Every structure is written in C-alpha cells, then in structure tokens.
Amino acid sequence: MPTSASVTPPTPAVPPAITVTGLAKSYGDTVVLDGIDLHIPEGTIFALLGPNGAGKTTTVQILSTLIPADAGQARLAGHDLVREADAVRAAIGVTGQFAAVDNLLTAEENLLLMANLLHLPRREGRRRAADLLGRFELTEAAGKPVSTFSGGMRRKLDLAMTLVGKPRIIFLDEPTTGLDPRSRRTMWEIIRSLVADDGVTIFLTTQYLEEADQLADRIVVLDHGKLVAQGTADELKRLIPGGHIRLQFADTNALESAATLFGSTAYDSESLTLHLPGDGGIPTLRAVLDRLDHASIEAESLTVHTPDLDDVFLTLTGRPQRSDDAANSQKENVR
Structure with a gap:
C-alpha cells in the first residue's frame, strides 16, 4: 500500500497593515504625489525617504485621514481609507514632526487628557497613563510641567500620548528631528520595542539615513511624488555602483x-x-x-x-526640490 507523506503546510503570508494603489495628490499645477503604490506587512517598520518636497508628509496626511487624495485607494488595518475613515482613525496613531504636547500641563495630565479625548473610563485612563509613564521612563517627571522638559523627554511623551489609544499602526513623521544623538538612539530603542513587544506597524518618514538603515525592514525612496526605488537597506545599497x-x-x-x-x-x-x-x-x-x-x-x-544609504539617496534623488511648505502655500492660494 502506498504510504502517505506528511506535507508541511505553507507558511501563511503576513497580512498587510497598509496597502496603497495609485495614490495621487496635486495642488494646482504642482503634483505632490503621482500615483504611488505601497504594501506594508503587519508588525514591520517601513521607512519613507526623500528630499524636502518629495511628498512624504503629504502621504502621511492622506493615510491618516487629515487630507483627501485626488485619486487612488488605500486600506489600513483592513479598513477602506474613505468609506471607513472612522475605523481607520481608531486603528492608527500619529506623531508629527513637532511634539504635540501641552506645555502648561504635567506629563501625567497630558496623558489623562488624551484618555479623556478617547472616552476611556477614568480608571482605565489612569492605568494606561501610569503604564506609559513607566515604559517611557517618565514616572519621576510625571508631576512636572512639560515646559521644563528636554527635547528628548517631550518626544517620548508625545509618542506615549499616541499609544494611549493602543493603535495598530503608528505614523512617525520625522520623529527624531532636533534630538541629540543619545536621545535619538533612545527613541530608536522605543520604536523597536513597539514592534517586537506590541506587534504594531511603524510607518516612518525621516531624513536621517542612518535612522532608516538602523530601523527599517523595508525602505521606499520617494522623489517628485514618485517611487524611485524600494527594498531593504542592503538591496538599495546594491543598486549603486562605486564599491x-x-x-x-x-x-x-x-x-x-x-x-x-x-x-x-x-x-x-x-x-x-x-x-x-x-x-x-x-x-x-x-x-x-x-x-x-x-x-x-x-x-x-x-x-x-x-555604498551606504547616503550614496543611494544622493544618486536616486539628486538635489532637493521645493519643499512641502511651498506646495502648501500654493494650496492656500488655490483655495
């Protein structure tokens, strides 16, 4: 009789946290995004690189439901960006380029304010605030006004506030801008732990190439609103001659x-x-x-x-073009 061979079932593919198809955005004659496609698996760190004006911040603003796209489709955490915008907002957290904290409140009060805005029960809000203060090593500073905090402490508190709602996807738009090297590396450790311990997906934009090299599982280089390269850091380095x-x-x-x-x-x-x-x-x-x-x-x-990522960046993008601020200014004029 023939013997049955054991068959190892295929390893299931990691489901996507974010899928983007044909995303486009223009302000007047200025094309900011020119039909980009993205596929970001759950539980990974994705980095979007590009010079000023490449469209990085615009991409984050669209995917976090802050501004509408002109064309294209996107799904985040299984939800359609347009038809299920409320569900998308419930699944994401956003930390911008500048810490969105209230200087007049203490660290604990900032966290409790966020818990109240999310309509958490009082006891649950206090529990999450205490947990996050401990996790970000801010317990001793919990009762101090944020106005007395260093830049690194403010950035940690800002990220802690994003985590109050337990998001599945976190957008970090240049999260270490202005930080000293030690504070930047502390932030890197926190970002890694969010993925390793919590299983969240990180969508990172940065102009620090070392940051992308250190953190990202996959990197996309954006220039003039178009994707010009994508892959792991090592794959991108191999695209550039000069070794x-x-x-x-x-x-x-x-x-x-x-x-x-x-x-x-x-x-x-x-x-x-x-x-x-x-x-x-x-x-x-x-x-x-x-x-x-x-x-x-x-x-x-x-x-x-x-070649390192500096070589990749300079070779693929050339000189920086007009900034997002210029595009936003034109947007105001169009209105």
Whole structure:
C-alpha cells in the first residue's frame, strides 16, 4: 500500500497593515504625489525617504485621514481609507514632526487628557497613563510641567500620548528631528520595542539615513511624488555602483608595483593607498590577495567600502526640490 507523506503546510503570508494603489495628490499645477503604490506587512517598520518636497508628509496626511487624495485607494488595518475613515482613525496613531504636547500641563495630565479625548473610563485612563509613564521612563517627571522638559523627554511623551489609544499602526513623521544623538538612539530603542513587544506597524518618514538603515525592514525612496526605488537597506545599497577595495602599502615601491599589477591609476602616493573597484565579496577579495601574493607584493592593510544609504539617496534623488511648505502655500492660494 502506498504510504502517505506528511506535507508541511505553507507558511501563511503576513497580512498587510497598509496597502496603497495609485495614490495621487496635486495642488494646482504642482503634483505632490503621482500615483504611488505601497504594501506594508503587519508588525514591520517601513521607512519613507526623500528630499524636502518629495511628498512624504503629504502621504502621511492622506493615510491618516487629515487630507483627501485626488485619486487612488488605500486600506489600513483592513479598513477602506474613505468609506471607513472612522475605523481607520481608531486603528492608527500619529506623531508629527513637532511634539504635540501641552506645555502648561504635567506629563501625567497630558496623558489623562488624551484618555479623556478617547472616552476611556477614568480608571482605565489612569492605568494606561501610569503604564506609559513607566515604559517611557517618565514616572519621576510625571508631576512636572512639560515646559521644563528636554527635547528628548517631550518626544517620548508625545509618542506615549499616541499609544494611549493602543493603535495598530503608528505614523512617525520625522520623529527624531532636533534630538541629540543619545536621545535619538533612545527613541530608536522605543520604536523597536513597539514592534517586537506590541506587534504594531511603524510607518516612518525621516531624513536621517542612518535612522532608516538602523530601523527599517523595508525602505521606499520617494522623489517628485514618485517611487524611485524600494527594498531593504542592503538591496538599495546594491543598486549603486562605486564599491571599492582600499589597499595600503608600507612604501612607494610596493604601491607602484601593485598599481602596475592591477593596471590602476587610482592611487595616492602620500597615503600610500590604492583603490580597486570591487563589491567586497569573498571571491573578489581572495582574487586580489592571490595576485598580490603571486607577485610577492605585501599590503599593510585592506579595507572594503560599499555604498551606504547616503550614496543611494544622493544618486536616486539628486538635489532637493521645493519643499512641502511651498506646495502648501500654493494650496492656500488655490483655495
């Protein structure tokens, strides 16, 4: 009799938190978004990169129901952006470029105000406020006016207020603008924990390329309202040529011998370094070292340079264009 083989069921695909098709927005003759498509799985960090005026903030404003799109469709947390706008608002949280906190209130009062606006029962509101103050290390400052807070503390409180409603999707529009490096890294740790511990989806816009490199599972580069590239950080870096191997030698004779061996003029006599084009892969490095060894040329050191997100950003977007502020100004004139 034939034996039945056990079949491993396929791993179910991660459902999308956000899907966008053909999203478009213009103000007069200024095209801000030119039919973009997005697919963002649940429980991931998605980064939208682009120069000023690329359409990043406009995208966030549309997807958070603040302004309407001219064309296109979107679904967030399973809800249609237009037909189920109230359900979308209930599923999302938004933290803008500037902390939306009340300076005259204390940290705790800001959180309780948010709980009241969400119509939470008093006991539940106080419980969530206490939990969030502890999570964001603001318990000792709970009773102090926000006007006395540092920039980093204000940004943490702003994000904590967004979490009062337990959103499934959080839009972070340049969340670390103006923060010092230590505060920025603290915010990164908080963002990672939101995904790892709470399973939320983060939609991040940023001009800090290191931030996208450190945080994002997937990155999209937006320019002039169009998507010009998308992928993981490593995938985007591989799109850009310019990787090279840097060899340093002990003296001029060794340097010039190596330059002759590889037929290269890309060397610096002062620093005694030679640059060879290459992707830095193991086969490439092995071939370089083998040739040096066979020629009895000894290198003092070898380093590999691969394009980073700065290279990707500058290559794909070119110089920054007019800012969103200019587009908004034109919007006011159109009205």
